[in-house]
Amino acid sequence: MSSTPVDLTLAETTDVVCKVLAPLVAQGAIVRRPHATAWAERHQTDRAAHVVLAGLRERHGGAPLVLRIGTRRLVVVTLADDVRRLLDGSPEPFTPATKEKRGALAHFQPEGVLISPNSRRRRRRELNDHVLQTDHAVHDDGAAFVAAVRRGAVTLADRLVRTGGLDADAFSTTWWRIVLDMVLGTEACTDHDLVNALETLRRDANWSWLHPRRDRLRWKFECRIEYYAATARQGALVNAAHAKDPATAPSQVPHWLFAFDAAGAATFRALAVVAARPRVRERLLSETASEGTSLAVLPYARACVLESLRLWPTTLVVLRDSTRPTTWGARTLPAGTGFAVVSSFFHRDPQRLDHANEFVPEAWLDGRNDADWGLIPFSGGPVSCPGRSLVLLVTSHLLAGLAAHDLRVERGRYLARDPLPATVDHLGLRFRLGER
Template identity: 45%
Template sequence: MPRASVADTLRAVNLVLLPLVARGLIVRRPPLVAGAEKLQLDRTAVRELQRLRRIYGPGPLRLALPRAVALILDPEDAKRVLAESPEPFRADSLEKRHALGHFQPYGVLASSGVPRDDRRAYNEQVLDTPAPVHCLADELLGKVVDEADTLLAVSEATGRLTWDDFMRHWFRMVRRVVFGDHAADDEEVTDLSGALRADGNWSYLKPKSRRKFERFEARLLHHLAKAEPGSLAGLMAQTPASPITVPHMQVPQWLFAFDPAGIATWRALVLLEGHPRQMERAVSEVADVDLRRPHELEFARACVLESLRLWPTTPGILRDTTEDTEWSTGTLPAGHGVVLFAPYLHRDDERLAFADRFEPSLWTGDHDPDAFPLVPFSAGPVVCPGRNLVLLLTSAMLGRLVQHHEYRLPARRHLDATEPMPAIYDPFRVTFAMRRRA
């Protein structure tokens, strides 16, 4: 199996792996995201992987590092790795186990073998994984619309929709969805989750904070004990669990993962602001829809999916091999790290005509989703079990934001539909001018 030279390994580490880790694998570090945007680092990373593919061929490429790691360069190989997870490609890779150990040591993503199967089944039941419209949609959508409306009232008064206001109401919605309305104001549980995730960014380089973790766990148990009807906590109380499930330790992943869902919704609004035709379509989709009632907004969902394709919130999908695996170019030994770099799979302009365009039609049934691996939610047996729930809530939020209001961005944050979309778009420094539509 091809192995990169020391010089090429150093380039791959500097241009692909280090920027990925520096921005924060578990929680984004805003100053570094701003720097990454300025330098458009993901464009450089994609170019570097294209260069390596030209030199070494499309098979997995081993790097000359003390920690055995291989880069996946071929879309078919990416599909294989995801389809054959978690055996022989285990999802709880070494780095991930250490990173997640800071705040969810018994979460499904940090598990393998029998505990993984048990916890995965539990997650799927509560998140109602296969259903495009979650079984609690009636209750959950009301919470989304409530929070969107309060946010819009605040923004209308000032004529500005800011990132901070958006995220404040986003996380209120998340706490109401996960724990119930009684937890709407508990910012501490969100802050603790954020602080533990920031520790997780350092993986095994940072000691675990027992005090913070215990405080976080106590808040979780306090809220879950109420089992409020119409929330995921209420559903958890009715869902059978075994002694190895550790139900409350599945929740940190949900809180964690609603953060990128907010980022994806926000960037979808940025995309629509820059693409008037698509904005018109998004507005007309919700014109006569009561967003509090269960619905499937196909176009709004496609816009969120496009936001995630252009700027994946999980840019690195990591695996470790549990046994030797055979490839057309040779054998990859057991214990090897495997890295799928989502921006390369989604935006390889040598392979994909749409790489740098905003193209919601990729997700609306006009295209064959199996033709190329677009994997914002991963794929295969480890695919995000929250995918449908996320798309329900994010599309409802996006739908509500555009239903009666219009938005403008200043030129420096505006995306021009006639230009290629940037490789990185920093969501944190965005403020929309907004008003109620005439």
């Protein structure tokens, strides 16, 4: 295997741009575009992307693939060892604050830790670790969060009984209530204006530098967050952040709101598999029966969410920019080179994983997946997601709560057996109650 980056030909570059990168950009990196995600599922774009990257890895012996896109040099890696180098070497010399991400996230979180210059990153990361309790499987305020999740599960179950169905819109409405409750406090639960403002800013963010900023809307959005930061009661994340570092707190909250969206998508996809596979559901039910529903860790339910994130990653591509010249094999790439890890390529790689296209939560329980640097639903290394444990706490309880109902998912036959579809549009999933 060669570690010296290779320049792609024009034809190879076109293939990567059209079949790998364009579908990812079209779906929306910051907020998904429903028409594009439906199109991506119809065309199973992740499968086509895999074919292109696997072919190039084979042809070039695993060398990092160098593309020129306009003035930008982008290196797409295809080996897990190169993923490790990039993530272990973050934020220096591989910063997550890439050109594209700075352009995008500046629309609604210009001081977020992910796009912070290294001089400011440390204090912001410390606050995130403190508030989100990165290293705690169960957050100190977990009881309040799980209670919010349970209220949400009851609302969703009521809806199912009342209307006979559940789609992504209905799920999302309840999910936002749960998220606002946890992040900003109970008073914020029905703050639709805040959610709408964030949605608008995120849509702009999909266009990165290409879309003008809406400074006035962002200012109003930030004022709302500052209000909650100053008034929220104990138990909300914003309250803990305000108590720790009032000057930094409000600027970190937009990322939390934005990132919980991915957690909802992962839960919804996991629920679809649960509804399609009675054995997975039975195991979830027996785990809840034996662990109780209070503040249990629910390892199997967590593993189901992780497996949903492995099969259908919500961070479609992990990007880094080099902050200084970096040497790869016999070649030195200049500072400012972009690097891309296409998540689904690594997550579904049959060269490394026996279970690449199968639903195997057990591989998260026995340590197999944790040892693999290619499996990065929450990234890895010093810049990995500080929200991981909190996400798994909340989503596992929601999944277990919803699994109590006998659900059927439309087009469930595709999810009932392996291999699983490469691309699943969570916005197109629909559930109904089983016949009783």
